[in-house]
Amino acid sequence: MPKDNGYSFGTPREIDALKALEKRYMAKDKLNNGLFIEVKPTGSKVWLYRYTYNGKQERLTIGRYPDISLKDARAIRDETASLVAKGISPKLEQEKNTKHQITFRHYGEQYIKEVVLKDRATTAIMELYLNNDIYPVIGDLAFSQITIEHIRSIIWKKKDEGKDPTAWQIRGLLSRMFEYAITKGLAEYNLVLAIQAKHVYKAKPRNRHLAITEIRVFYTTLFEMPKIQESYKLGLLLSLLTLLRKSELTNAKWEHIDFEQNTWLVPNPKSDNNGLTRSMVVYLSEQMIDILKKLQQINSESPYIFAGRFNHSPISHNTLNSAQEKAMLKANVEHFTIHDLRRTASTILNEQGFNADVIEKCLNHKATGVRAVYNKAEYANERKKMMQKWSDFVFSTIYEQNLIFFNQVKSNQAG
Incomplete structure (x- = not known):
């Protein structure tokens, strides 16, 4: 003072x-x-x-x-x-009045700045939920004006649309926001807890993975479809080869690729269940390098490996989904998601006898329990060898004489 x-x-x-x-x-x-x-x-x-x-x-x-x-x-x-x-106390009275006046929209901006951005690289999906689903209902209300019925209407609107998983995600976001609001003294209790998560959506553990024959049928069909852009085909192939999540793949930039060291840095991987992120390195196989150099020819003017409609931005969230679904239908393969390709790779690699810890490192999964405390190994050499053998296996599975790209890669390796 x-x-x-x-x-x-x-x-x-x-x-x-x-x-x-x-x-x-x-x-x-x-x-x-x-x-x-x-x-x-x-x-x-x-x-x-x-x-x-x-x-x-x-x-x-x-x-x-x-x-x-x-x-x-x-x-x-x-x-x-x-x-x-x-x-x-006039000061305490002023603080009480301020708390009653702050709107949920204004608080949401504070929450993203003070909490979310400290641990996450992107808030795109969260802001989509806020702007499209939450703010239209309670954005202009103070915490004292928000009721359980407001919360229920937000969540059940998504359920009525048949989007139960999204309703569950929105409920989780609202609950975390109310918890922090209690910490800040803006709310007295968490209204969202009155609506139990199990009544919104009970997630079923996914176990879908592609059989080796499905891998061959899907990718040979994909590369034979002229209406799907080549960069999208290569992106779906890299998804299987690299074990990366879709968002990590589509947000990648050329500055993250080191062709001299044969590495791909992922500086901001998708956060784990605890909201934590850990940068990771993908060790590039010969086939991955050939694919990336092909993509460099296609998207040389963009900082992104997968350029969107405008070179300064990456492809949209659903672009690879659309390409994958078209090829899946034409190939008559049982439904699977792009994320299931990670489970496919993990399943086959485990079946082939590779070290489970090495596989988990390539998936960037966080170790738990005692092993998380004592095992700090990065398994760099083992990962390099495994990624090369995995690429060799995938290419031997997919290879078709009439697929020009695979012929080029085969000839490059032979040379």
Whole structure:
């Protein structure tokens, strides 16, 4: 708090005459005990009221001058002094009023800045839920105005659309936001807990993985489809070869590829179940390098390996999904998701006898229990060998004489 250096005022003209100094200072009102104006180095002037409450000095910010005139500041000071005389803290009352006035939309901006961005590289999906589903219902309400019915309507709207997993995700986001709001003193309890997660959606563990024959049929069909862009075909192949998540693949930039060291850095992998992220390195096989060099020819003008409609942005979230679904239908392969390719790779590699810890490292899965504490190995050499053998296996499985790309890769390796 700036010191009282003997400056004072009694009229608006005397306030106007107070000049900014290198350090902020305060001037006191000659007529009203406890009313001050703080003059900042920027020249701005702010009204303050200092008083003693329960034996301790408190300070209440009234507002800026000249937005609040001397006459109005004195009136507010008198009203505030009467509260103190009644044993009420004006500062605590102001804080209570502020809490009741902050809207959920404004709080959401704080939550992303103060909590989410500390652990996550992107908030795109979260902001999509906020802007499309949550803010239209409670964005302009204060916490004191939000009811269980508001929360239920947000969640059940998605359930009524047949999007139970999304409803479950939105419920989780709302619950985390309310928990932090309690920490900040904005909410007294978590309304979302009244709606149990198991009644919204009970996730079924996925066990879908492709058989070797399905891998061959799907990818040979995919590469024979002329209406699917070559970069998308190669992206779906890299998804199987690299064991990366789709978002990690589509957000990758050329600056992350080191052709001299044969590595692919993933600086911001998708967070695990605890919201934590750990950068990882993919060790590139000969086939992966050939694919990336082919993609470099296609997308050389973009910083992204998979360029979107505009070169400065990556392909959209659903682009590879669309290509995958078209090929899946034409190949008449049982439904699977791009994420199931990770499970496919893990399953086959485990069946082939590779070290489970090495496989988990390539998947960037976090170890648990005692092993997480004591096993810090990165298995770099083992991962390099495994990724090359995995690529050899996949190419030997997919290879078709009439698929030009595979012929080129085969000839490159032979040379």
